[in-house]
Amino acid sequence: MSVDRKHKLHETLVDSVEISRGKLLVIRRDTVIGADGDEHVREVVAHRGGVAIVPLTDDGKVILIRQYRHAVGEVLLEIPAGTLDALEHGGVEDPETAAPRELAEEIGHTAGRWHKFGVFYTTPGFTSEAMHLYLARDLRPIEGYAGPEPDEDLEIEKMPVDAALRLAETGQVRDGKTLVGLFWLGRWLAENEG
Numbered sequence: 424m425s426v427d428r429k430h431k432l433h434e435t436l437v438d439s440v441e442i443s444r445g446k447l448l449v450i451r452r453d454t455v456i457g458a459d460g461d462e463h464v465r466e467v468v469a470h471r472g473g474v475a476i477v478p479l480t481d482d483g484k485v486i487l488i489r490q491y492r493h494a495v496g497e498v499l500l501e502i503p504a505g506t507l508d509a510l511e512h513g514g515v516e517d518p519e520t521a522a523p524r525e526l527a528e529e530i531g532h533t534a535g536r537w538h539k540f541g542v543f544y545t546t547p548g549f550t551s552e553a554m555h556l557y558l559a560r561d562l563r564p565i566e567g568y569a570g571p572e573p574d575e576d577l578e579i580e581k582m583p584v585d586a587a588l589r590l591a592e593t594g595q596v597r598d599g600k601t602l603v604g605l606f607w608l609g610r611w612l613a614e615n616e617g
Contacts, residue, residue: 468550473505487500488500502598
């Protein structure tokens with residue numbers, strides 16, 4: 424006898440209360456009924472989603488950024504990324520538009536070729552944030568690039584893919600989107616250039 428796992432694991436939303444609303448996030452308390460018939464409370468951080476980009480240079484290097492992350496109190500090595508913009512009519516920016524914008528803003532480059540690796544949830548236990556992950560190639564510097572936005576204090580660093588993968592494998596890269604991006608890049612390179 425097969426079990427309908429979707430039905431067995433599904434929860435039904437019966438109430439949702441907004442606790443807090445900020446510029447970027449909405450925190451809410453959802454009440455759900457589980458498949459067992461019991462009521463449960465889930466705290467959810469609603470997020471519009473974001474993009475992350477693995478910039479690969481023609482000579483086989485990745486462009487990474489170092490920046491301080493207040494929430495964890497550390498300087499982290501990361502791939503360029505950013506949140507999807509909210510649109511005036513209430514919608515959300517298309518990831519295909521956001522990725523080139525973020526690449527330009529954070530590292531001052533455009534890309535001639537784009538490949539979408541996929542989409543993943545950053546922390547589905549409490550947030551709805553979906554991250555759209557891209558590979559950017561045929562990179563070209565933007566003439567007159569004056570550096571990142573004034574509110575983004577970061578350092579740009581180029582390194583060979585193998586070196587970046589070693590940092591990821593040895594725990595020196597601790598940012599989730601960067602780990603996913605680098606490991607996806609490693610597999611992509613093995614399949615496409617091996």
